[in-house]
Amino acid sequence: MLRALDIRDLLIIDRLEIAFQPGLNVLTGETGAGKSILLDSLGFVLGWRGRAELVRQGAEQGEVTAVFDLSADHPARAVLDEAGIPCGSELILRRVNTAEGRKTAWVNDRRASGEVLRALSETLVELHGQHDDRGLLNPRGHRDMLDAFAGHDDLRADVRAAWRARAAAERAVAETKAALEAVRAEEDFLRHSVAELDGLAPEQGEDAALDVARRRMQGAEKVRTDIARAYDLLGGSGAEAALMDAMRWLDGAAAESDGTLDAPLAALGRAMVELTEAQSGVAASLDALDFNPTELEETEERLFAIRAMARKHGVLSDDLAEFAETLRARLAALDAGEGDLARQEADLRKARAAFDAAAEALSASRVEHASALDAAVMAELAPLKMERAVFATAITPADPGPDGRDSVAFTVATNPGAPAGPLNKIASGGELSRFLLALKVCLTGERAGVTMIFDEIDRGVGGATADAVGRRLAKLAQSGQVLVVTHSPQVAARGAHHWRVQKQVEEGMTLSTVVPLAKTERTDEIARMLAGDTITKEARAAARALLEG
Numbered sequence: 001m002l003r004a005l006d007i008r009d010l011l012i013i014d015r016l017e018i019a020f021q022p023g024l025n026v027l028t029g030e031t032g033a034g035k036s037i038l039l040d041s042l043g044f045v046l047g048w049r050g051r052a053e054l055v056r057q058g059a060e061q062g063e064v065t066a067v068f069d070l071s072a073d074h075p076a077r078a079v080l081d082e083a084g085i086p087c088g089s090e091l092i093l094r095r096v097n098t099a100e101g102r103k104t105a106w107v108n109d110r111r112a113s114g115e116v117l118r119a120l121s122e123t124l125v126e127l128h129g130q131h132d133d134r135g136l137l138n139p140r141g142h143r144d145m146l147d148a149f150a151g152h153d154d155l156r157a158d159v160r161a162a163w164r165a166r167a168a169a170e171r172a173v174a175e176t177k178a179a180l181e182a183v184r185a186e187e188d189f190l191r192h193s194v195a196e197l198d199g200l201a202p203e204q205g206e207d208a209a210l211d212v213a214r215r216r217m218q219g220a221e222k223v224r225t226d227i228a229r230a231y232d233l234l235g236g237s238g239a240e241a242a243l244m245d246a247m248r249w250l251d252g253a254a255a256e257s258d259g260t261l262d263a264p265l266a267a268l269g270r271a272m273v274e275l276t277e278a279q280s281g282v283a284a285s286l287d288a289l290d291f292n293p294t295e296l297e298e299t300e301e302r303l304f305a306i307r308a309m310a311r312k313h314g315v316l317s318d319d320l321a322e323f324a325e326t327l328r329a330r331l332a333a334l335d336a337g338e339g340d341l342a343r344q345e346a347d348l349r350k351a352r353a354a355f356d357a358a359a360e361a362l363s364a365s366r367v368e369h370a371s372a373l374d375a376a377v378m379a380e381l382a383p384l385k386m387e388r389a390v391f392a393t394a395i396t397p398a399d400p401g402p403d404g405r406d407s408v409a410f411t412v413a414t415n416p417g418a419p420a421g422p423l424n425k426i427a428s429g430g431e432l433s434r435f436l437l438a439l440k441v442c443l444t445g446e447r448a449g450v451t452m453i454f455d456e457i458d459r460g461v462g463g464a465t466a467d468a469v470g471r472r473l474a475k476l477a478q479s480g481q482v483l484v485v486t487h488s489p490q491v492a493a494r495g496a497h498h499w500r501v502q503k504q505v506e507e508g509m510t511l512s513t514v515v516p517l518a519k520t521e522r523t524d525e526i527a528r529m530l531a532g533d534t535i536t537k538e539a540r541a542a543a544r545a546l547l548e549g
Contacts, residue, residue, distance in 0.1 A: 003069050006065040010062040012511055025484070026499070034503060034512030038501065045066045067091070094106045124451060125452075139410075142393075145410075149443055150368075160403070169344065190327055202320040214299050223289060363395070370393035385461075388415060389412060394411050395407070396409075414431055436457060441472045451482075452481070454473065456487065461488070470491040489543065499514045
């Protein structure tokens with residue numbers, strides 16, 4: 001609820017403080033007194049785009065402060081939370097406009113952008129009038145209004161959940177298809193490469209082992225020749241035979257040597273043992289160097305094949321086995337992906353069917369409640385002297401989305417047989433005001449905690465029709481706050497709180513002010529609205545009758 005509006009140095013207002021109340025607040029006054037300036041000032045502090053030059057002549061800056069009461073669940077709190085602005089039960093908006101045109105805004109003493117102000121205004125205030133393009137005349141909001149009238153929260157939640165599931169299923173299918181296409185593009189390469197690698201079957205560390213074996217075999221021929229020569233010198237025709245002859249000759253002479261040859265004979269025995277061990281080691285070495293002549297060729301071929309494969313795929317020889325596993329995994333993903341895609345496409349069909357069912361249920365309920373809304377609006381139009389007009393909620397197919405697959409628009413035909421069309425295109429000024437009022441009365445539960453402002457919505461009507469307008473505005477105000485700028489005495493008489501906007505000249509400067517009216521002053525003001533500048537007894541009597549009616 002808008003509790004207070006403080007205006008300083010804007011247009012023809014030097015200082016003005018208004019304390020608005022719950023219920024129906026009416027503002028009256030002569031044409032040009034400044035009633036529209038109040039709306040311009042409120043629009044300024046709410047971030048609406050309006051007049052370019054607002055600062056009062058001679059002032060350095062203009063300033064507007066608006067104070068709102070917020071309930072614990074007021075939707076403005078979500079905007080404040082997103083903007084990081086703390087708030088209790090009171091919301092204070094302040095905006096300053098310098099004479100040079102610079103604008104600065106604060107929300108609860110925190111600097112705020114015009115975007116934040118406008119987002120807050122969507123939750124705080126509704127402005128309705130003949131040039132209303134933000135509220136009921138905006139077709140983009142008609143679907144939400146119908147859903148609010150019908151109480152479609154659960155159905156819309158179902159549709160949105162189904163839409164999210166459908167969108168997720170579509171993304172999964174698209175991603176799987178893209179991945180499969182990428183793999184299919186190299187499928188032939190993968191299958192050929194895996195076959196080559198499987199045929200080669202490289203092992204970790206095999207390159208180094210083959211290289212060592214190759215080098216050993218390349219040098220084996222020369223080494224074996226040298227070792228064989230040494231073996232021959234150690235064998236029966238070489239060192240062994242010489243040792244044996246020496247031992248035989250010394251052994252024959254030992255009996256005649258008085259023991260002097262015993263030690264040499266023992267040493268030769270030990271030498272014979274060592275010589276035998278040496279012969280065995282050299283023989284083993286010769287056996288180790290004994291290889292098939294084709295083995296070197298085979299070793300080189302495999303080594304070169306492994307290295308060529310590594311160069312082909314741009315990896316190290318030791319990484320070939322791991323690389324082969326990677327390629328096999330990609331092929332397995334391709335084969336498994338076909339199955340995954342089939343399952344995902346089945347899930348997508350189910351998700352689409354679920355969305356279609358939820359959207360169909362919402363569409364059917366919209367059609368049903370559109371008829372109820374049309375009937376409710378038509379019932380409101382009769383007392384407003386528009387019983388021959390036709391109001392219809394048009395529901396047409398739209399692209400599927402999180403809110404279903406319906407487009408909703410409120411249409412009117414002002415005379416029987418006339419074609420229906422958008423509210424703001426078909427109805428005249430007075431008719432449009434009454435259509436908007438009838439529609440708003442039917443949608444009164446649409447948004448809680450919003451201050452509704454009606455700017456001369458009674459223009460072009462009078463008498464019993466104006467009285468019907470006033471009664472409906474009072475009905476709207478029963479559960480909230482309504483501000484009405486009016487020239488109709490019938491409407492003004494229905495107000496719970498009444499202010500008169502008036503101009504006065506002070507020191508050669510025209511200023512506008514707003515005066516709260518007591519009961520007697522209200523009688524005179526409504527009498528003025530009935531009779532003009534000269535207030536008669538009859539006018540006062542008629543004013544009292546309106547106030548008591």
